Structure formats: structure tokens, C-alpha cells
Amino acid sequence: MSPAPVPRGTVPGRRNAITDVPGVRVGHATRVGDGFLTGTTVVLLPPSGATAAVDVAGGGPATRDTAALDLRSGGANAHAVVLTGGSAYGLAAAGGVLEWLAADGRGAQPVGEAPEILLPLVPAAALFDLGRGGVFAARPDAAVGREAVRAAANSPAFAPVAQGCVGAGTGAVTAGMKGGIGTASTVLAGGTVVGALVAVNAHGSTLDPASGLPRAFHVGAEGEFPLTTPSGAEHAAAQHLLAESGRAPTGLELPNTVIGVLTTDAPLDPAAVHRLAVAGQRGMARAVSPVHTRTDGDTIFALSVAGTGAGAARDPVPAVLAAAEDAFARAIVHAVLRAVSVVTPFGRLVSYRELYPRACAALPGPRTLPGVGSR
Amino acid sequence: MSPAPVPRGTVPGRRNAITDVPGVRVGHATRVGDGFLTGTTVVLLPPSGATAAVDVAGGGPATRDTAALDLRSGGANAHAVVLTGGSAYGLAAAGGVLEWLAADGRGAQPVGEAPEILLPLVPAAALFDLGRGGVFAARPDAAVGREAVRAAANSPAFAPVAQGCVGAGTGAVTAGMKGGIGTASTVLAGGTVVGALVAVNAHGSTLDPASGLPRAFHVGAEGEFPLTTPSGAEHAAAQHLLAESGRAPTGLELPNTVIGVLTTDAPLDPAAVHRLAVAGQRGMARAVSPVHTRTDGDTIFALSVAGTGAGAARDPVPAVLAAAEDAFARAIVHAVLRAVSVVTPFGRLVSYRELYPRACAALPGPRTLPGVGSR
Numbered sequence: 001m002s003p004a005p006v007p008r009g010t011v012p013g014r015r016n017a018i019t020d021v022p023g024v025r026v027g028h029a030t031r032v033g034d035g036f037l038t039g040t041t042v043v044l045l046p047p048s049g050a051t052a053a054v055d056v057a058g059g060g061p062a063t064r065d066t067a068a069l070d071l072r073s074g075g076a077n078a079h080a081v082v083l084t085g086g087s088a089y090g091l092a093a094a095g096g097v098l099e100w101l102a103a104d105g106r107g108a109q110p111v112g113e114a115p116e117i118l119l120p121l122v123p124a125a126a127l128f129d130l131g132r133g134g135v136f137a138a139r140p141d142a143a144v145g146r147e148a149v150r151a152a153a154n155s156p157a158f159a160p161v162a163q164g165c166v167g168a169g170t171g172a173v174t175a176g177m178k179g180g181i182g183t184a185s186t187v188l189a190g191g192t193v194v195g196a197l198v199a200v201n202a203h204g205s206t207l208d209p210a211s212g213l214p215r216a217f218h219v220g221a222e223g224e225f226p227l228t229t230p231s232g233a234e235h236a237a238a239q240h241l242l243a244e245s246g247r248a249p250t251g252l253e254l255p256n257t258v259i260g261v262l263t264t265d266a267p268l269d270p271a272a273v274h275r276l277a278v279a280g281q282r283g284m285a286r287a288v289s290p291v292h293t294r295t296d297g298d299t300i301f302a303l304s305v306a307g308t309g310a311g312a313a314r315d316p317v318p319a320v321l322a323a324a325e326d327a328f329a330r331a332i333v334h335a336v337l338r339a340v341s342v343v344t345p346f347g348r349l350v351s352y353r354e355l356y357p358r359a360c361a362a363l364p365g366p367r368t369l370p371g372v373g374s375r
Numbered sequence: 376m377s378p379a380p381v382p383r384g385t386v387p388g389r390r391n392a393i394t395d396v397p398g399v400r401v402g403h404a405t406r407v408g409d410g411f412l413t414g415t416t417v418v419l420l421p422p423s424g425a426t427a428a429v430d431v432a433g434g435g436p437a438t439r440d441t442a443a444l445d446l447r448s449g450g451a452n453a454h455a456v457v458l459t460g461g462s463a464y465g466l467a468a469a470g471g472v473l474e475w476l477a478a479d480g481r482g483a484q485p486v487g488e489a490p491e492i493l494l495p496l497v498p499a500a501a502l503f504d505l506g507r508g509g510v511f512a513a514r515p516d517a518a519v520g521r522e523a524v525r526a527a528a529n530s531p532a533f534a535p536v537a538q539g540c541v542g543a544g545t546g547a548v549t550a551g552m553k554g555g556i557g558t559a560s561t562v563l564a565g566g567t568v569v570g571a572l573v574a575v576n577a578h579g580s581t582l583d584p585a586s587g588l589p590r591a592f593h594v595g596a597e598g599e600f601p602l603t604t605p606s607g608a609e610h611a612a613a614q615h616l617l618a619e620s621g622r623a624p625t626g627l628e629l630p631n632t633v634i635g636v637l638t639t640d641a642p643l644d645p646a647a648v649h650r651l652a653v654a655g656q657r658g659m660a661r662a663v664s665p666v667h668t669r670t671d672g673d674t675i676f677a678l679s680v681a682g683t684g685a686g687a688a689r690d691p692v693p694a695v696l697a698a699a700e701d702a703f704a705r706a707i708v709h710a711v712l713r714a715v716s717v718v719t720p721f722g723r724l725v726s727y728r729e730l731y732p733r734a735c736a737a738l739p740g741p742r743t744l745p746g747v748g749s750r
Contacts, residue, residue: 056445059448059449060443060448061440061442062440062443063439063441063442063443064438064439064440064463064466065436065437065438065463066438066441066442067431067436067441067442068436068437070431072434073434073435073669074669087494088439088440088473088494088495088497089473089474091439091469092467092517095466098463098464099512110503110505111505111506114506114511116506117505117511119462119505120463121463128485130485130492131486131492136491137474142467294449299442
């Protein structure tokens with residue numbers, strides 16, 4: 001047994017992404033225009049799978065195969081995790097991922113004599129973005145799921161992960177402001193890596209009402225968030241613009257959710273992996289308020305890619321849980337900072353970088369998505 | 376408050392089916408041949424929905440939206456329940472049901488100003504029957520789900536329910552014997568109705584090893600199961616034939632599950648509805664042994680169609696729970712008695728009525744399904 005890593009200031013991985021965890025790949029499928037403003041994101045695990053757990057903290061989840069992760073069954077081995085728009089309808093994306101995995105030879109073999117019978121485990125959670133692109137029925141289906149898992153499989157190891165209004169974050173909205181998807185990672189002193197990927201569609205606000213900075217700004221590593229504190233004038237103007245946007249019609253409010261995935265290469269038993277998912281909920285609480293409301297789905301999947309051999313720990317070292325809290329909160333900040341304004345048939349969804357242009361002056365990348373037009 | 380009904384001998388409803396509960400309809404979609412031996416069954420609830428709960432007692436469930444039924448969220452209102460073959464792949468059937476319900480104007484309206492945005496809640500559970508028809512990928516999809524919900528909607532009120540090798544029971548196998556789907560109901564002295572619908576794919580045996588009678592035979596109402604006790608010779612011959620069939624290859628064994636639905640018109644609050652689901656698990660334990668193994672899915676959904684007004688009881692009267700236990704166990708016996716032998720590409724799946732022809736002499740209906748042929 002190597003000594004437990006010593007806690008220290010946050011050190012992100014090379015990509016500061018969930019893909020910094022060995023064997024973890026991410027693929028997005030994005031649908032914008034022709035009534036669509038939604039998408040699906042797949043976290044593809046090593047072919048042998050990963051020890052999986054889930055924690056549901058919100059009152060209104062839309063999920064698949066969370067019951068299969070119940071610790072009372074002794075632990076589950078998942079092959080991929082799906083985060084998707086489209087609410088319960090969007091769960092159809094998981095079907096396309098199941099089919100792709102089986103065609104690729106991945107999954108459990110429940111019937112030893114029939115190796116062609118493969119049963120991958122693909123837990124999934126959906127967020128509510130119905131109608132945001134203008135057409136209620138324009139939501140992810142199995143084909144979108146296949147596209148996302150294919151993109152993940154075709155990405156190189158340790159690839160960077162696109163953030164903002166892509167994949168499951170495409171149609172996300174949080175407290176009247178444009179949401180999105182974000183990622184982050186932490187490397188512990190002992191070399192253990194913890195990664196987070198989060199789609200932010202929260203009912204609560206991700207912003208500190210006093211300063212206008214993201215609530216979890218101070219969780220970031222040195223220089224991780226290239227922001228300046230908004231001036232009083234910029235903050236006041238932003239609040240005014242946000243109030244306008246908050247009055248934007250229908251489909252931009254409830255129900256909401258934050259859905260995410262945590263991965264690590266620390267060898268953990270199933271109950272320890274569950275503590276990782278719970279730690280993610282605590283990180284969410286640092287970045288969003290109010291959080292875990294009755295209309296939020298707030299579902300977090302956690303995975304250890306290290307397998308559950310004799311080395312699998314019953315208790316994650318405190319530094320691993322702390323890293324999970326921090327990485328999850330930091331991923332939420334990245335989701336908000338990478339989100340861009342979108343013109344929808346309902347009106348404009350303003351992004352943080354548009355609300356606080358001077359505070360975000362040092363942020364790279366575009367500030368707006370092309371309008372998705374009306375149906 | 377009317378006085379609690381007095382327990383008495385079991386009195387089945389007019390159809391002895393889950394459809395004896397007012398507003399509850401059932402539809403099957405069955406796929407046999409061309410590699411298929413599977414199907415989907417939908418329990419369609421009143422358009423305003425029903426108070427829903429779930430209990431998962433097996434170690435290997437395949438489910439959708441069980442987390443949405445968590446009592447900690449205060450209770451959920453479901454619009455339909457899906458039981459399906461196809462394991463996790465078959466959960467796609469629920470997507471077709473969601474689309475049909477929304478097109479029919481059913482579902483919650485999460486966004487008041489956008490009445491076209493409808494979000495039905497459709498919890499679902501799947502059983503493992505992959506490959507039993509000869510083709511691994513021949514499983515229920517959204518179209519099969521749509522066919523089943525349409526069949527339910529087009530059925531008259533209080534319609535009889537087809538049993539045996541139809542819908543979710545089509546490909547079911549239990550302990551090497553052909554399984555199926557069954558239903559039963561009980562009317563309490565006060566007029567309250569409790570109904571059960573169960574797809575029997577159990578790893579454990581539904582038969583009393585000593586007598587060869589179904590384990591829950593004695594739970595039946597007077598004359599409910601027209602069986603005679605098998606002679607020693609018939610029982611011995613059946614055990615021999617079953618052992619042969621038990622050696623039938625691939626796809627006929629693990630994983631297994633019993634999935635079912637309980638409904639009542641008793642006004643119950645969500646926690647009381649959950650007790651109904653738990654009672655169903657106890658009924659299952661009377662009809663199957665061993666039960667709730669790590670490889671069983673054993674998932675029961677319970678629903679009260681009476682709504683949760685001030686009249687909703689916090690505790691189901693004991694007679695309601697007793698009726699739920701009995702109805703669930705009796706539905707399992709009906710599933711076994713109505714199942715028919717099937718010729719599959721793997722060999723013959725023998726039914727109870729073929730194993731015990733003399734004991735079943737008084738049972739109506741066919742003894743075999745047309746063979747499903749080979750791929």
C-alpha cells in the first residue's frame with residue numbers, strides 16, 4: 001500500500017478534464033437548429049467497465065438503471081454513462097449507446113454459452129430542455145446516443161473535452177442564464193486522478209449575488225478561472241439584463257437539474273465509489289444555491305476505473321473526497337464560463353460572458369451561438 | 376370514513392384481473408417468430424395518472440424512472456407502467472409509450488405557459504429473454520411499446536387480460552419451465568379492489584417440489600385453479616422431463632426476474648402505496664423459491680388510482696395488504712398455468728400444462744405456441 005496522498009493546493013490534470021483519468025473518454029452529440037437545442041454526452045469507460053455508484057439528491061430525476069447501482073446488490077460494473085437533454089424522452093439515447101457497446105463486443109456475458117449475448121450496463125440521467133429550440137419533440141434519440149458514444153470511442157486517450165453549449169449542455173439554462181457542460185480534474189500528490197463532468201441546468205443560481213462572481217470561483221486552482229471581479233456598475237447592469245432574460249417566456253424555467261459524472265483511478269470498493277458520488281453533491285452545493293430542490297434532478301454517477309481487487313479501498317482517502325468536491329464545483333464554473341448566448345424562438349438566453357463582458361475580458365472563445373431560429 | 380373492510384375468504388373481481396380496478400387498462404404487444412420470442416405489456420392508468428411507488432427486491436434489475444418514485448421526493452404521479460422483455464435494451468419500449476401519451480394529451484405540464492409540453496411519467500422494468508427466439512437483437516423497441524399502449528387504450532373498461540405467453544411474458548422462463556404473464560384481483564368486503572399483473576421469469580421454482588403443485592396453489596380462491604394434485608407417477612415423469620428441459624442450452628437461464636404491477640382504488644398516500652409494493656414482494660415469496668436472488672430483478676410497481684386528497688390513508692388497512700400479497704401470488708400461479716410450451720431454436724421450453732397434463736386436464740386453452748423456428 002502506498003501512503004495516502006497529502007492534501008495540497010488543487011493541481012489540475014493536463015487537460016483539466018474528466019479524460020485525465022486513464023481509460024475515460026468523452027463524446028458529445030449536439031443538435032442545434034430546426035427546432036433543436038439539445039444534445040447528449042457519453043462518458044465511455046474502459047472495455048472491462050468500471051465500478052459504478054449513483055447518488056440522487058434532487059426531487060425530480062429522470063433516469064435509467066439507477067436501481068441496478070443499488071449498493072445492496074453488492075456493486076455494479078458500468079460500461080458507459082449517458083448524460084442527455086430531452087428529459088425522460090431523451091433517455092432513448094441510452095438505447096443507442098447499449099447497441100453500439102454490444103456491437104463493439106462490450107458488456108457482461110450473462111449466458112456463458114452464448115458469447116454473442118452481451119449486456120452492457122449504461123446508467124443514464126436526463127435534464128429538462130424540452131422546447132427550448134422551438135419544437136417540443138426535437139429531442140435526443142438512439143441515433144444521437146450512438147453518435148455521442150462513437151465520438152467518444154474515436155477520441156484519442158487523454159483528449160480535451162469540449163465545454164459550454166455542446167452535448168447534454170446544449171439546451172441547459174440555470175436561473176435564467178445560459179447553462180452548459182463543464183469538466184475539471186485534480187491530480188493528488190500520490191498521482192491519483194479525480195475527474196468531473198457536469199451539465200448545469202440548475203434551478204438555483206451559480207452566481208454570488210453580492211459580487212457577480214461564480215459561487216465556486218474561489219475553489220479554482222491558481223489562475224484556473226481568468227476572471228476579474230465585476231465592478232459595481234457591471235454587476236448592476238448584469239442583474240438588470242438577467243432580470244430581463246428571467247422574464248423570457250416558457251420552457252426556460254422548471255424543472256431543472258444538475259447531472260454529472262465523477263471518475264477516479266483510485267481503487268475503491270462500491271461503497272467507497274458511492275461516497276465519491278455523495279462528495280460530488282457537496283461540491284454542487286458549493287457552486288449552486290438553492291440546490292437539490294424538489295424540481296431538480298441532481299443526479300451524480302461515480303466510477304472507479306481501477307477495478308475491485310484486493311487493493312480496493314473501503315474508504316476513499318479524505319484527499320480523494322476533497323478532490324471530488326472541488327472538481328465537481330470547478331466543472332460547474334467551467335460550464336458557466338464556457339456557455340454562450342443563444343437566440344431561441346422564445347428570445348435570448350444570455351450567457352455569463354455576455355452579462356459580465358469586462359470581468360470575462362480574458363476568456364477565450366466565442367460569446368454567442370448562431371441563433372437557432374424559429375420552427 | 377367507512378369502517379375498514381373485514382378480512383374474509385378471497386373474492387376475485389369480475390375478470391379476476393388488474394383491470395377490475397376502475398380506470399386501469401392493459402395492452403400487450405407480442406413478437407413471436409423471425410428470431411423474436413418477446414414482447415411488452417403496458418398498464419395504462421387514468422389520464423390524470425395514479426399515485427405510484429416501487430420496491431426493488433432483486434439484485435439485478437433493469438429499470439427506468441424508479442428514482443423518480445423515491446418517497447423522499449414526496450410521491451409521484453405515474454401515467455402508465457411498462458413491463459417488457461429485452462432486458463435493458465427493451466426499456467426502449469417505454470419511449471414509445473411516452474410519445475403516445477404526450478400525443479394523447481397525457482402527462483404533467485412542467486411549464487404552465489406551454490401546454491404543448493407534456494411530461495408523462497412512465498416507470499418501467501425489463502426481464503431477461505434475450506436470444507430466446509434465436510436472434511439476440513430481436514427485442515422490443517419504441518414501436519412495440521406504442522402498440523402495447525394503443526392496445527390498452529383501445530380496450531374497453533374492465534376488459535379481460537390475456538395471460539400466458541403474451542406481452543412481457545412471451546419469452547419468460549422460470550426454473551427451466553416456460554413462464555409467462557398472469558393477473559388476478561381481490562374485492563374486499565368494503566368494495567375496495569386490489570389487482571395484480573405479473574411477468575414470471577424467476578430463477579427460483581414456482582412449484583412445490585413435493586407435490587408438483589404451484590407453490591401458491593392454496594392461496595387461490597375457491598375453484599380458482601382447476602387442478603388436481605399430480606399422482607406420484609405424473610410428478611416423477613414431469614421432474615424427468617423438466618430435468619431434460621433444464622439442460623436446454625443458452626439463454627434459458629440467468630439472469631431472471633419477476634416484474635409486476637399492483638393497483639388499487641383504495642385512497643392511499645405515497646408511503647402507503649409503497650407498502651402495497653412491498654406486500655407484493657411478500658406475495659412473490661409465497662409463489663417462488665428461492666426469490667429475490669442477486670441475479671433476479673424482482674421489481675414491483677404499486678399504484679393507487681384514487682388520488683391523494685384529504686381522504687388518502689397513511690396506512691393501508693391490513694386487508695388491503697393481505698389482498699395485495701394474495702393477488703400477486705395468485706397472478707404468478709395464473710402465469711404458470713396459462714403458459715404454453717414453445718419450440719425455440721435452442722430446443723423445447725415445456726409448460727406446466729405439458730409437464731402435468733392429467734393434473735391440468737380441466738384447464739382450458741391451447742397447450743403449445745407454434746414453434747418460433749430458427750433464424
